[in-house]
Amino acid sequence: MRLINRTPSPALRAFLVLVPFALAFVVYLVASEIRLEANPSDRLLPSPGTILDTAVSLLTVPDRRSGAILFWGDTWASLTRLSLGVGLAAAIGLVFGMLIGLLPHVRATLSIFVGVLSLIPPLALLPILFITFGLGEVSKVVLIVIGITPFLIRDLSGRVMEIPREMIVKAETLGASSLVIALRVALPQVLPRLVQAIRLSLGPAWLFLIAAEAIAANQGLGYRIFLVRRYLAMDVILTYVLWITFLAWVIDWLLKAVARRAFPWTEVSP
Amino acid sequence: MSFVEVENVFQSYGARPILERVNVTVNRGEFISIVGASGCGKSTFLRLLLAQEQPTRGSITIDGRPPAQEPDRTRGVVFQRYSVFPHMNVRDNIVAGEAFARSFGRLFGSERRAAQERADAMLERIGLNHVADAYPATLSGGMQQRLAIGQALAAKPLILLLDEPFGALDPGTRLSMHDFLMHLRGEIGMTVFMVTHDLSEGFKLGDRVLVFDKPRWDPTDPDAYGATVTYDFDARNRGIPFQTIMEETHVLRPV
Numbered sequence: 001m002r003l004i005n006r007t008p009s010p011a012l013r014a015f016l017v018l019v020p021f022a023l024a025f026v027v028y029l030v031a032s033e034i035r036l037e038a039n040p041s042d043r044l045l046p047s048p049g050t051i052l053d054t055a056v057s058l059l060t061v062p063d064r065r066s067g068a069i070l071f072w073g074d075t076w077a078s079l080t081r082l083s084l085g086v087g088l089a090a091a092i093g094l095v096f097g098m099l100i101g102l103l104p105h106v107r108a109t110l111s112i113f114v115g116v117l118s119l120i121p122p123l124a125l126l127p128i129l130f131i132t133f134g135l136g137e138v139s140k141v142v143l144i145v146i147g148i149t150p151f152l153i154r155d156l157s158g159r160v161m162e163i164p165r166e167m168i169v170k171a172e173t174l175g176a177s178s179l180v181i182a183l184r185v186a187l188p189q190v191l192p193r194l195v196q197a198i199r200l201s202l203g204p205a206w207l208f209l210i211a212a213e214a215i216a217a218n219q220g221l222g223y224r225i226f227l228v229r230r231y232l233a234m235d236v237i238l239t240y241v242l243w244i245t246f247l248a249w250v251i252d253w254l255l256k257a258v259a260r261r262a263f264p265w266t267e268v269s270p
Numbered sequence: 271m272s273f274v275e276v277e278n279v280f281q282s283y284g285a286r287p288i289l290e291r292v293n294v295t296v297n298r299g300e301f302i303s304i305v306g307a308s309g310c311g312k313s314t315f316l317r318l319l320l321a322q323e324q325p326t327r328g329s330i331t332i333d334g335r336p337p338a339q340e341p342d343r344t345r346g347v348v349f350q351r352y353s354v355f356p357h358m359n360v361r362d363n364i365v366a367g368e369a370f371a372r373s374f375g376r377l378f379g380s381e382r383r384a385a386q387e388r389a390d391a392m393l394e395r396i397g398l399n400h401v402a403d404a405y406p407a408t409l410s411g412g413m414q415q416r417l418a419i420g421q422a423l424a425a426k427p428l429i430l431l432l433d434e435p436f437g438a439l440d441p442g443t444r445l446s447m448h449d450f451l452m453h454l455r456g457e458i459g460m461t462v463f464m465v466t467h468d469l470s471e472g473f474k475l476g477d478r479v480l481v482f483d484k485p486r487w488d489p490t491d492p493d494a495y496g497a498t499v500t501y502d503f504d505a506r507n508r509g510i511p512f513q514t515i516m517e518e519t520h521v522l523r524p525v
Contacts, residue, residue, distance in 0.1 A: 164352035169322055170418075171355075172341035174425045175371030184366070184375035188357040265357045265405040 043232040054235035070224065074240075078209060078221040079247070081137060085144025086205050090198055092145070093152025098190065100153065101160020102182055111157065118150030123211055130216060140212040147208040148201040152194075159193040160186050192266050195259040199252055206248060273298040273461060274319075274429060279328035280496070281314055287496035288314045292328070294480065294499060301455065301462045303476030303505065305469055310482045311497040312465045316433050319463055320345050332428055343371060346422030350434045353418035354406045361402040363417055364389035367424025389424065395457075396420040396450070412443035416450060423458070432464040436471070448475060472505070479503040 008016060025048075032045040046054075058071045099106045100114070126143060133139035163186060171185045213222030221240055228236045260267060272295035281289040289311045296302055306312045317323045318330060321338035329337045332344055341347070354363050368385045369377045377385050393399040396416045398409075406414050415435055422430060436444045452475065455462065466472045472479050481501040488494040503509060 166349040166352040167355065169320065169341050170347060170349070170353055170422075171366075171370060173320070173343065173345050173347050173422065173427065174367050175343040176375060177373070179373070180370050180375035184370065185355060263357070265359075265407065 043234055046235040046238070051235045051238050054233075055239045058236065058239055070219070071243075073219050074221050074224050075243070075247070077217075077219045078213065081140045081213075081220070082144065082205060082209050084137075085141045085209070086148070086198060086202065088141065089145045089147075089149040089152055089201070089205075090194060092149050093156055093197070094190070094194055096153045097156025098160055098182055098186055100157035101163075101190075102178065102186055107157070114150055114153050114157075118154060122147035122208060126212065126215065135216040140209065140217070143208045143212045144205050148204050151201055151204075152197050155197045155200075156190055156194060159190050163189055188263075192259055192263045195255050195262075199255050202248060202251060206244065210244075272296060273300075273333060275329075275331045276319075277329050277331075279318060279325045279330060281311070281318060281323065281325050282496065286493050289318075289325075290496040290498050292498050294502075296461065296463075296478075299459045299461055301475060301477045302464070303472030303479045304463060304465045304482065305467070305472045305479060306482035306497065308467075310484065312482050313433060315482065316431055316463065316465050319429070320347055320431055343425050344428045345431055346425055346427035346429070347431045347433070348415065348418045348422055348435045350437045354414055354421060356406055359403050359405055360398055360409070360417055361386060361389050361393065363406065363421050364392050364424050367421050371425070392420045392424055395454070410443070411439050412447055415439065415447060419451070419454070423454075423460070427460075429461045429463065432462065434465055434467060437467065444471070451475060473503075473509055476505045479505045 028045070029048065032047050035042045035045050036047060059069065062068055063070050096110065096114070100111055101107070122143060125146060126139075129139040129142050129146075133142055167185060168181060171181050176184065209220075210222030210225070213220040214226040217223035221244055225237050225240050274294070274296040276292055276294040279289060279292040280287070292315065294302075304312045304315065314323070318325055321330075321341050324339070331337055335344070338344065347353070355366060358366060365377065365382075365385045366375075368388070369375055369382075376382075390399060390402065393402055396419065398413060398417060398420070401409060401413070406417060409417065419430075419432075419435070436447050439447060448471065464472070464475060479501070480499050481503070482497045483500040484495055484497045485500055486495040
């Protein structure tokens with residue numbers, strides 16, 4: 001039998017899913033073990049036990065100066081920036097994506113421009129953003145918006161243009177105006193793609209968030225990571241990294257669930 | 271004055287002529303089948319009737335109105351595919367036939383309920399009332415095309431344009447769709463233009479069969495000339511001519 005025709009049984013599949021995770025854990029464990037054996041006070045690869053202890057104290061012990069638990073404050077600050085940035089980008093992307101996809105005049109005006117904009121590396125603009133918008137929240141949110149909006153616009157305008165011409169003409173023969181075609185034909189078919197595009201752009205969004213926080217902030221997940229880096233506090237960094245990974249996974253899962261509930265017609269197979 | 275008048279229509283894409291000198295007049299309630307080889311301008315002709323394209327010369331008028339600049343509610347259309355909206359359930363697809371003409375594409379309150387009742391009556395007529403709440407993707411190809419026809423009729427167009435509506439269906443479904451269409455037409459007497467690849471389908475359904483072909487052919491440059499209507503068959507009475515007495519003859523007729 002060809003390899004492409006062999007499929008694992010459900011039990012084997014579950015096992016195979018776990019293998020890479022277990023392997024990564026074991027590799028870390030062994031590496032950490034080797035380093036700690038050579039130097040018990042080594043900080044580079046702390047043992048999983050140390051990380052767990054640090055995580056517990058991060059979650060329970062309040063900061064001596066402010067009395068608040070920094071971990072939750074950081075999480076709240078980062079998630080606020082992320083959702084503001086992604087939300088704004090999604091709104092802008094949806095509006096311009098629809099306009100470019102539906103209206104030939106707007107397409108002629110903007111599609112090349114957006115293509116060029118999307119080539120600008122957003123991080124290179126960060127100094128300008130800090131100077132223009134200050135070191136506060138605005139510059140971080142704007143970095144996320146600048147970073148992912150061009151992608152969203154291009155993806156959504158592409159989706160609008162994928163709507164078969166027949167369907168648009170059919171709507172025209174039912175007397176639909178351009179606005180009605182936008183609201184009742186294009187928008188409902190673009191929204192599932194919007195959720196998908198947001199899921200794809202969350203990776204870059206986190207990247208821009210952490211980059212902005214690393215350079216100038218007074219709280220946030222990225223800020224904390226780059227702060228404790230000075231003390232080689234790998235246990236704190238790893239805890240934060242695992243937490244960010246978990247948050248990203250939960251957000252992705254939530255978006256997928258929302259899409260499934262909100263757009264039942266995409267689920268039915270033809 | 272005929273219902274649909276196609277006067278001396280030419281259409282070319284760039285330097286390439288597609289249609290030349292097309293003249294057709296159609297009476298209200300006639301069923302016109304349009305047949306011809308691939309690439310001989312049948313679909314172009316349908317797009318011109320639909321006003322999706324403008325002819326380079328000539329004009330098309332329906333019911334004496336000025337030629338349309340873009341598709342509107344006077345023309346209903348059913349394509350081979352993509353003729354229904356996948357994100358609306360079956361009932362809403364029919365309601366769209368009335369609602370899309372409003373400023374926001376929606377009906378509210380009692381108007382909405384009345385439209386839904388009319389939609390249910392339409393679904394009853396096209397035999398889809400048992401799947402009113404399903405999404406089109408769950409329907410078979412034949413049911414989707416029935417829905418597309420019902421949706422087009424809900425907007426009460428002057429003419430109905432069918433672009434190979436049964437081309438993607440299997441032979442059995444196609445036959446039942448023929449019965450469905452003939453039955454529906456008997457009820458509402460709509461003026462229909464149907465493009466088809468299937469000659470027997472064209473003759474079976476149509477009152478007239480228009481054949482599009484190129485009357486002139488340059489073997490060294492096949493694109494040099496466009497197509498036109500080369501035959502205009504009377505397909506009533508199974509294509510046997512002179513079966514219908516048109517004028518008053520003052521002789522006794524068999525009842």
